[in-house]
């Protein structure tokens with residue numbers, strides 16, 4: 001199977017503090033790779049460096065064989081990497097449809113200045129596409145209020161719609177079910193599974209809920225103090241004595 005993402009000897013951190021130490025990870029196309037680890041292990045930092053928010057101090061990140069280590073975040077998005085955040089990043093003052101319209105227009109071919117050509121008034125078919133995407137994800141496309149009033153779960157769904165509007169081939173989801181009640185959480189997992197099935201996208205996500213981890217993951221990597229201490233199939237990781245000791249052995253919400 002071809003490689004979607006290849007992380008090779010990555011070091012990254014903040015200022016002089018190194019958080020990620022020699023992280024390597026291969027993610028095959030179509031894989032659903034879950035990164036787990038205790039609080040503060042470096043999962044979010046890892047995601048931030050994959051999407052270009054935290055620069056690499058050393059090592060390489062390849063996406064579909066292309067070295068993206070030095071590429072700015074927005075260029076990684078244009079290359080096909082989509083990302084969601086623990087706290088949904090949406091335009092709170094705009095309606096849900098307007099939010100998705102912005103994302104669709106950002107996908108449009110760049111103009112001669114190398115920037116997406118955003119329009120003052122969107123095309124009707126763009127609005128229709130945005131409305132259809134929202135409906136598909138279970139959101140009301142006629143909602144005329146600003147997105148800031150949406151529930152936490154709906155904001156995450158809206159963020160997902162915006163990310164999908166860019167038609168990414170690799171989805172990076174940082175704790176997609178964080179802060180959700182269990183009903184919402186199950187619905188979210190089903191939604192992510194359906195999206196991955198329908199789009200054929202590769203998935204890398206972090207998650208604390210072990211039910212979600214073992215339901216979604218085809219491979220799991222464990223971060224501990226910024227280092228990968230185990231990587232393998234769910235069964236292999238579950239059986240790993242060190243992982244059980246540092247992480248899985250504790251009850252409740254791990255980490």
Ligand SMILES: Nc1ncnc2c1ncn2[C@@H]1O[C@H](COP(=O)(O)OP(=O)(O)OP(=O)(O)O)[C@@H](O)[C@H]1O
Pocket residue numbers: 014019037038039040041042043044045046255
């Ligand atoms: N902006 C920052 N500046 C300095 N240090 C930071 C910054 N963000 C995170 N850190 C530190 O980096 C380490 C890893 O944090 P990170 O958020 O990546 O862990 P995590 O595994 O995602 O944790 P959680 O499960 O709580 O989300 C922590 O020690 C944290 O304090």
